[in-house]
Amino acid sequence: MPQFTEIDRLGPSHSPREGARVTNFLLHTQEGNGTAESLAAYLNNPANGVSYHYTLRDAVVVRVVPEELAAWSVLSANPFTVNLCFAGSRVAWSRQQWLAIDGDLRIAAFLAVRSAHRHGYSTEVIEPDYYVGEGISDHKYVTRALGIGSHTDVGPNFPWDVFAAHVASFAGGTEPTAIDLRAAASPWLGARRTDGELSTPDGVGRFAEFEHGYVYWHPDTDAHAVPTAIMDKYAELDWETGPLGYPTAEHSELPDPRGSGPGLAQTFQGGIVYRRAAQPGYWVHGAIGARWAAAGYENGELGWPASDETAHDDGVYQSFEFGRIYWVPEQIVALRNSGDPDTPLPRPA
Template identity: 50%
Template sequence: MGAPAYREIIRFGPSYSNRWGARISNIFWHTQEGDSTAEELARFCNNPNNGASYHNLIRDGIVVAIVDTDFASWSVLSANPISINYCFAGSYASWSREQWMHRAHDIRIAVWLSLEDCRKYGIAATIIADPYRRGDGIADHNYVTRVLGIGSHTDVGPHFPWDFAKQVLAEYLHGDPAPPGVPNAIDEMAKHAPWLGAKLGSEQSCPDGRGKFAEFEHGYVYWTPQTGARPIPTHLFETYAELGWEAGPLGYPVAFHTVLLEGDVQAFEGGVLYRKYGQPGFYVTGMIGDRWARMGYEESSFGWPTSNELHRPDGSVEQHFEHGRIIWSPDGVTGLITLDGPDRIVPDRL
């Protein structure tokens, strides 16, 4: 059984902490206790002054990833280092079963993503519902309160349809296995991205033997067992090709592209590719990318990237942006805004 249809948006922000080597043992589901869209909730969580974040936010078939799962989100106090946390945006712990079932597809998405994380981190692929038992697996915030003795939250609430979630998990675990290579995964993805237009030819294997791709009128779709099928619009693909396709520094796409006011953005294994309309494209990654993200991405005082990372003779790394540059060195990361006179150092947002 293939993945449920959803649109993924990467909006990694500064609201996270190091796991400090802790083993991830659980995935916890949460309600928002509010009526935000996933993207509205992402903006709230990406303000570190609010002191709350999750790894994935889910609503109406949209998944916004705001914390990389290799790091800890700010969700369950001292259980943050051992957990991955999802929040159903626009949900309440007081909901009835009927209200929850109106979000059945989002529950299906949460199960799928949880299973993917279970496989990635070696977490037991089982759902722990009330009456709880202590152990590895998928549970909710109420489990953290009642079993781990941390905090006082009771979400996702007493009427959450855990039986439905368990049924979906069983389908993904024990359903008919997908044929080797999943030859139709690309076609299935194209059905959910009609902007791609008609398919031009058949799937082809990538030279590394890991993935497949197919060309469409307005882009390409790449697939691997680890990343699934992800479309790349022509506007971004032109830069992706210049960088060496999947063999280049970006690797395979891991998220859907996002259309911004002035251009497009898409996350790949090796970084996030940005291209402003009418301009060349560039990617951000690593500590320079993290610094730029904390400052507010393309909406920050730096603006859009205008180069890839440049390695300097002294061993430092520099990247140029519309209104400044960010420099990495062993001593730290420095952001500089270009002025009429000397460049001004921009304080970091930690």
């Protein structure tokens, strides 16, 4: 599988498919010089009236519209198509210019086959001269074969022979699993160490080990990569069988103006693990987590977590960089360290 980074920048520029079955994956050019992310930002403004499911450039894939919804790409063909735009590309490109981004052509082919497998349509590549059918083509197919609109991208010099070979290489193999797809979108994981996938104790989920982390999958949460720095706390809390459960999102890097480098945070079914650079990871959840969020998370007056929750009398407390949050049934108090006595931290309006 090709190595690429897949980023979610899901926005409001979409419509329901109204029950239509997806039958085609279509390629587009931008006619501009954007990156995958800058083009996604433009598409996420509904006033611009255009969107694609994916933008792609330099092995970065940005998901703008979920495939379950229709993007605003090809007029009345929107309900039955999935659309990808090569950011920074132009109809006027020569064959040599297209071949210079062969890595992105291969990624686009992989995404097209992945989509075809997901929705059950053909992986046949429909190139000029076009015919009406299920498969993978471009915007000009919509114009010439379907008689909708007037666009001619991806242009006359697109290397259909090279692209079709990439599609064939992916279509002829075993359909990748959700863990395979997440690993392909997360090259920072490094080399795979697990031969295949291992079942979790509940008999439902699966996981695989990599050089710099793990990928966990469950039907309720999908597949998410957990870096080694977060895995330390995850393992301490008994992995997915413990109170954290399965990961529900990819990890985020958090800038730390008071530290030596970025921190990490990752959301699980049972809360969030925060790990400041060069510090242990801590679990934040429940009422204390909500109160910390109301105070501004790690950038607020309490700063970063400095412990897990600790039992105290009839309740619990959790230490933070600049104070503590106490919880007892029916009451929660946040205190900022300021001498003796500590100062209660007022709840934001």
